[in-house]
Amino acid sequence: DVQLVESGGGLVQPGGSLRLSCAASGFNFRNYGMNWVRQAPGKGLEWISYFGTNSTTYYADSVKGRFTISRDNAKNTLYLQMSNLRVEDTAVYFCASAYCSDGSCYVVPEYWGQGTLVTVSS
Amino acid sequence: SYELTQTPSVSVSPGQTARITCSGDALPKRYAYWYQQKSGQAPVLVIYEDTKRPSGIPERFSGSSSGTMATLTISGARVEDEADYYCYSTVRSDHPVFGGGTTLTVL
Secondary structure (H helix, E strand, O other), rough: OEEEEEEEOOOOOOOOOOEEEEEEEEEOOOOOOEEEEEOOOOOOOOEEEEEEOOOOEEEEEOOOOOOEEEEEOOOOOEEEOOOOOHHHHHHEEEEEEEEEEEEEEEEEEEEEEOOOEEEEEE | OOOOOOOEEEEEEOOOOOEEEEOOOOOOOOOOOEEEEOOOOOOOOEEEOOEEOOOOOOEEEEEEEEOOOOEEEOOOOOOHHHHEEEEEEEEOOOOOOEEEEEEEEEE
């Protein structure tokens, strides 16, 4: 079974930094694109970043230049380095494996972790 | 920026058919995906590529798409189907977007 476990969330001051991790198991991690999606308290889902199998990366405009996605295939782990955090970045952050078919992966979340809460507040 | 528009709430009685819609200008050219999110839980993909149902998703969940509108249909809705439902699509592969979500009430 696919398992995705996020960690690294917590309370951080505006302007601060935080690194989230997502430990993956139950599938061949290196063959799948990976996404980060967030959900502010009481709000809807917001896709924020993708890391493809060919090292292609995409970012939502809301985080571009502040967040960096990366992955370590040897450790089956996805990361999100967040810097210059703002109050509006407060959210539960989910990692999600990408939907892949016929050898191609798409920027479509398929399996999701349970999320980790990031709170940006002074 | 591109948007997907969903009705904020839908309410049906148990056993009735619930239809949740998602509109967007790119939908004639792009697939729609649907996620179910129950309170306090992670989202679950229930429909992909407009009409396909992942393994383990009950047959009462179906999807369709016509023109600028995609529809998630739950035939014979059950109380356990109460959840928020989100559509998802991409204008370009590097700019995907979720709809605002629809809260389904079954009572």
